Amino acid sequence: MKKNRESGILMPLFSLPNSYGIGSLGHDAYNYVDFLYKSNIKYWQLLPLNPTSYGDSPYQSFSAFAGNPYFIDLETLQEKGYLTKEEVDSLFDESTSIDYEKLYKTRFNILYTAYKRFDKSKMNNFIKENKDWLEGYSLFMTIKNSFNDVSFLSWPSEYITHDEDTIDSFIKDNQDRIDFWNFIQYEFYEEYFTLKEYANSKGVYLIGDMPIYVSLDSSDVWNNKNEFLLDERYNPTLVAGVPPDYFSPNGQLWGNPLYDYDYMKKNNYSWWIKRIKAASKMYDLVRIDHFRGFESFYAIKAGESTAINGTWIKGPGASLFKEAEKCLGKLNIIAENLGLITKEVDDMINELGYPGMKVSQFSFKKGVSTDAAFFNLEYNCVCYPGTHDNEPIRSWFNSLDQSMKEFIMDRLFIKDEYDIGNALIRAVLNSVCKYAIIPMWDYLQKGHESRINTPSTMGNNWKFRIEKNDLNDDLANYINHLQYIYCRNMHN
Secondary structure (H helix, E strand, C coil), rough: CCCEEEEEEECCHCCCCCCHHHHHHHHHHHHHHHHHHHHCEEECCCCCCCCECCEEEECCEEECCCCCCHCCCCHHHHCCCCHHHHHCCCEEEECCCCCHHHHHHHHHHHHHHHHHHHCCCCEEEEEHCCHHHEEEEEEEEHHHHHHHCHHHHCCCHHCCCCHHHHHHHHHCCCCHHHHHHHHHHHHHHHHHHHHHHHHHHHCCCEEEEEEECCCCCHHHHHHHHHHHHCCCCCCCEEEEEECCCCCCCEEEEEEECEEHHHHHHHCCCCHHHHHHHHHHCCCCCCEEHHHHHHHHEEEEEECCCCCEEEEECCEEEHHHHHHHHHHHHCEEEEEEECCCCHHHHHHHHHHHHCCEEEEHCCCCCCCCCCCCCCHHCCCCEEEECCCCCCCCCHHHCCCCCCHHHHHHHHHHHCHHHHHHHHHHHHHHHHCCEEEEEEEEHHCCCHHHHCCCCCCCCCCCCCCCCCCCCHHHHHHHHHHHHHHHHCCCCCCC
């Protein structure tokens, strides 16, 4: 039986061109959808769209349910009559690198200006439909702003522990400020779902990215203490990370609080089901980061300076997702299964039937038949040359010694090092995998300057942006040609 094979492009929303400092949900996002349509690309894979916290990582957010205010499009707000052209133009910034400090200092002021001209009655239904997470999030952000945006663990005790009289009094005195945060979420989701509807109408479907963990300093933790392994003062007893691996000899100390799965199981994983339901509404497919953490998760004692001295603890396994599918039906999930993967992890993913991930940059080892090698790939998986955590193809290849370069060139049947980008893309598209996802920076033949993230580092990540002239007809025609050659996105 013939099996359909499909393809997509990995492209963070923040990396889109835009005249105001960061990619947004505005006109350039629609232009990008048109580019994907011309290129015969079926999937646009995104990074998490949640509000970013300290370090600007989309994997550390103030909420697992909220949208990032920076992605609200200023020109759209102008078209709606909430801002003037002069106000929008005052923030003009076409830099190809994102300045998050500047965004933090300027974006909320202009969003507040838009809010003051907005008819609040328009968001009544939105607030009602999303009360389960929105009420706690908007209150959390308002209190946080009142205390100079410090972590909630540094708030006065009565705020940390939800003293009823204190919280009721705060809400009464700050309802307008709370409604400002409600407005931000209303506008984000209105713009987002309008864009998604347009993309789907063009046959372009969205792959979202769900971090397995939430940030300690988040409304999720503050409003759901019992779901996490915390002490009475909300401090984590154990934190998340991964042991030493390809990316880091000391492992990665993420610091996220870990879930209390015993408590969650008693409640039929209701918090997780709400989260999966929200993600399934937002996206056509959902990639869940660090999926192996559901089988066993790496726990590090709070206060450790590295991830070396951690231990593995059994997680809920497939039972969590079986419970979710009882409530939500069949889920369209991609299981990120990179790193240290055991037979138990493979068995869990196979039991659920979700496609896993294979990264071609990890497949080239002399004399070793790796799982990610093209001749070992299977249909039910997603193949990438690299992810947002990898070097772009060109800079990855240039970092290798000459002997390894020659080995890779021999396997890919190329004689000129300059051909490496095109050759590896073609090999991924030619694979048997159901899904082939190519990062946009690799289609553009970019180097190290386009790297999105270097794990275990801070300060120079999540900043890369493309330029408007990168998305030209020549590139669209080339990508379209590759889909035709390798029979991707052909369902007739």
